[in-house]
Amino acid sequence: MLFSQEEYDARLAGVRERLAKQGLSALLVTDPANIYYLTGYNAWSFYTPQVVFVPADGPMLLFARAMDADGAFRTTWLPKECIVGYPERYVHRPHLHPFDWVAFALRERYLVAAAAKGCVGLEMDSHFFSPKAYRSLVNAIPEWTLVDSFELVNWVRAVKSPAEIQLMRSAAQVCQAAMEAAVDTIDVGVRQCDAAAAISQAQIRGTDEIGGDYPAIVPLLPTGEASDTPHLTWNEDRFEAGQSVVVELAGAYRRYHTPLARTLTLGRRPARLAKLADAVAEGLDAVLDHVQPGVPVRELARTWNWTLARYGLEKPSRVGYSIGIGYPPDWGERTISIRSEDESVLAENMTFHVIGGMWMDNYGYELSESIRVTADGVETFTSFPRELIQKGG
The missing domain is CATH 3.90.230.10 (Creatinase/methionine aminopeptidase superfamily)
Incomplete structure (x- = not known):
């Protein structure tokens, strides 16, 4: 790992502290810089949708295209069970979006209900979060109240180690x-x-x-x-x-x-x-x-x-x-x-x-x-x- 596990733990703790202050029960991270900051994942794969689910408690999950998820363990510290690949059939389809699949994967893991107790933060101004991605989440998880996280992880990054x-x-x-x-x-x-x-x-x-x-x-x-x-x-x-x-x-x-x-x-x-x-x-x-x-x-x-x-x-x-x-x-x-x-x-x-x-x-x-x-x-x-x-x- 590029940084110690203690440093990655401190980064996650800083994010969760801001989650609580902003009244959020979970966060969806799509900015590749923020994904890298939290998980160490580093590849030229951000041209297709990828996201890290950060719950208020419990492990983070990295969702990426299957061909990228298969090798993500080479840069990220996350255990393999926390790296999930969505199928190739969801890539560049006019009537499907990878977040349709991600939403169902979160529901299968019983992670939707817990996050519904508060608001779920989205990186609304991320270069790599599209209107179609937002629509997919709204339609697939109607019980979530989705709100802007206002660059939550970015602000945690402001002071460097x-x-x-x-x-x-x-x-x-x-x-x-x-x-x-x-x-x-x-x-x-x-x-x-x-x-x-x-x-x-x-x-x-x-x-x-x-x-x-x-x-x-x-x-x-x-x-x-x-x-x-x-x-x-x-x-x-x-x-x-x-x-x-x-x-x-x-x-x-x-x-x-x-x-x-x-x-x-x-x-x-x-x-x-x-x-x-x-x-x-x-x-x-x-x-x-x-x-x-x-x-x-x-x-x-x-x-x-x-x-x-x-x-x-x-x-x-x-x-x-x-x-x-x-x-x-x-x-x-x-x-x-x-x-x-x-x-x-x-x-x-x-x-x-x-x-x-x-x-x-x-x-x-x-x-x-x-x-x-x-x-x-x-x-x-x-x-x-x-x-x-x-x-x-």
Whole structure:
């Protein structure tokens, strides 16, 4: 097992504590990151329905496609009798859904009635929980009151264990290697796709000591005038002199992620980009200096906003978010966001991707760090130079 049985037991206990506080008698977990967190199950099988049933008492049950369930014991700590495969005939059928079968399997095990004593939580905002899955459960188990769990497991994941922090430090080494590959490869005349290939190779190869995992998000490479918007990938165009290139990527190790963003300029730095880089660097430094247990997250956002205001700038989007385990299509935990409306309070061993991303008219700039809240401040997972990177000129 990747973690000790004691750690997995503590995770389940944390989930059940929140179950009780939210008045839930059971929980259905469909987010692959949450399934991994609770059971250790790790495979590219989330494109078909899979779910972990977490009762208020008793063992958890993992339901997956039969061909995946047969080998699930190779990564999960669950005993084989708690891994249940649904038949192949339920896969991709217009009038059937695997949760029709799962519902009957739960009823056969006398688990429906016990959970009917309270509300049953669902991960309503999970990327891998469909309206058809919901309809199947409603129709098959009418005695259940199904409610949104409001990212219950995600919130339990917010504070990392020492073992998880160590995995994120390993992911950071992969991240550092991938960003070095990006800076080494991106240059005038190089195709964007070749730069993406070099980054991807570095992400998977990792270092001589640590092999990389596949990241939840592909390398992002907004280039030239298109750098005024985030989340663009790449094409076969060649980088041109005078262009700026935003690079956002992550290192992944055993599904734990540490993202990083940097901006390159191919040639002399345009004055407007240099000014923006100065503002973002000062703002990011100010935010990191303010990180400490007990500090409200909204205070970090205010620190960032006040710094930008001195430069006559503003950033309407959030400044960062909680990170840890990641599966496609996202490496964020979908819980804490660093913005003025967030009521969360920092605690030791929370981990964040803090993003100084500014998207202007026909140009943009990104500078980010993945961090851990320490007992008295902040740890940055990588040590990549925190600056606008110039190549040529």
